Amino acid sequence: MRKRLWITVGLVVWAVLLVAAGAWSARHGEPTVREQTTIVEALPTVDRAVAAVVTAAAGPRVVVGVGGYERTESACTAGNRTGERYQRLATVYVTPGTEGDVIDRVAAALPRDWEASVRHTDGLHALRADAGFYVRLTGALTEPGELRFTADTGCRRRGGTVPQPPAAGSPPNTSDVLARLGVTGGGTASFAVRCGSRMDLSAITVSAPRPSGPLAGALPGGVEPIVRREDLLVFATGGVGYALRLRTDDVQVTAASGCQ
Incomplete structure (x- = not known):
C-alpha cells in the first residue's frame, strides 16, 4: 500500500514539474518556429x-x-x-x-x-x-x-503595436532639386538607419507634382549622373545622393546622406 502511495506521489510531482517546465519554456525559451x-x-x-x-x-x-x-x-x-x-x-x-x-x-x-x-x-x-x-x-x-x-x-x-522606424533627425534638403524641376514638394517621409560606422543614414522622400520638363533639368552643372533614364535620375553632390523617379501623376525625390 505504501509503495503504491509513493508511486502516485512521484507521478504527481513529475506531472507538476513537466507543467512548470513547459510554462517556463513558453515564457523564457527560444522560439522553435x-x-x-x-x-x-x-x-x-x-x-x-x-x-x-x-x-x-x-x-x-x-x-x-x-x-x-x-x-x-x-x-x-x-x-x-x-x-x-x-x-x-x-x-x-x-x-x-x-x-x-x-x-x-x-x-x-x-x-x-x-x-x-x-x-x-x-x-x-x-x-x-x-x-x-x-x-x-x-x-x-x-x-x-x-x-x-x-x-x-x-x-x-499579431501582438503589440507596430511602431514607426526611426525618423531622420536632420534629413537632407531637397528644395534646390525641386526648384530646378519647377515644382513644390508635398508629402514627405523620412527614415534613419544606424550604419556600422555608428553614423546614421538620413533619408527623406518627397512627393511633388509631375514636372513639365525632363528630370535632367534637376541635374546641377558639372555633375555626372549615376543613372539617367527618362523615368529615373540618380546623382550625388555635396555628400548627398539623390534619386528622382517619375510616376504616373507625380515625381518622387529621395535624398540620403551619411554612412560613407
Missing part, C-alpha cells in the same frame, strides 16, 4: 538586416534609399492563428554594369552565420541570406543601376 513569434519581436532583426545592407553598399557613386515597415499580408496563416507579414526595403542605385560587384560586396560584408549566397546568371544578380530570428534577406537587380534589398518577416502572430 517562426509562427511562435510576433511581428513586433521581429522588427529589430529587420532593422539590423537593412542596416547591414546600407553599410556594405555605401561608397562612391552609390545612392541608397530606405523605406519604413510595409505590411505585405494582413491575414496569413501563422500556425493555428491568423497572422500578418511585413517587410522593409533598401534600394541601392549604382552605375549600370556594376550591380553584380555591389551584390558581391554586400554578401561578403554580411555576418558569416547569415550564410549569404549569391547567384549571377544571364545578367541577373541575386542575393539570399538568413538574418536570424526567421528574417529572410534578399536582394536582386530590378532595373539597370537599381538593386532592391528586402528584409522579410514572413508570416507571424
Whole structure:
C-alpha cells in the first residue's frame, strides 16, 4: 500500500514539474518556429538586416534609399492563428554594369552565420541570406543601376503595436532639386538607419507634382549622373545622393546622406 502511495506521489510531482517546465519554456525559451513569434519581436532583426545592407553598399557613386515597415499580408496563416507579414526595403542605385560587384560586396560584408549566397546568371544578380530570428534577406537587380534589398518577416502572430522606424533627425534638403524641376514638394517621409560606422543614414522622400520638363533639368552643372533614364535620375553632390523617379501623376525625390 505504501509503495503504491509513493508511486502516485512521484507521478504527481513529475506531472507538476513537466507543467512548470513547459510554462517556463513558453515564457523564457527560444522560439522553435517562426509562427511562435510576433511581428513586433521581429522588427529589430529587420532593422539590423537593412542596416547591414546600407553599410556594405555605401561608397562612391552609390545612392541608397530606405523605406519604413510595409505590411505585405494582413491575414496569413501563422500556425493555428491568423497572422500578418511585413517587410522593409533598401534600394541601392549604382552605375549600370556594376550591380553584380555591389551584390558581391554586400554578401561578403554580411555576418558569416547569415550564410549569404549569391547567384549571377544571364545578367541577373541575386542575393539570399538568413538574418536570424526567421528574417529572410534578399536582394536582386530590378532595373539597370537599381538593386532592391528586402528584409522579410514572413508570416507571424499579431501582438503589440507596430511602431514607426526611426525618423531622420536632420534629413537632407531637397528644395534646390525641386526648384530646378519647377515644382513644390508635398508629402514627405523620412527614415534613419544606424550604419556600422555608428553614423546614421538620413533619408527623406518627397512627393511633388509631375514636372513639365525632363528630370535632367534637376541635374546641377558639372555633375555626372549615376543613372539617367527618362523615368529615373540618380546623382550625388555635396555628400548627398539623390534619386528622382517619375510616376504616373507625380515625381518622387529621395535624398540620403551619411554612412560613407
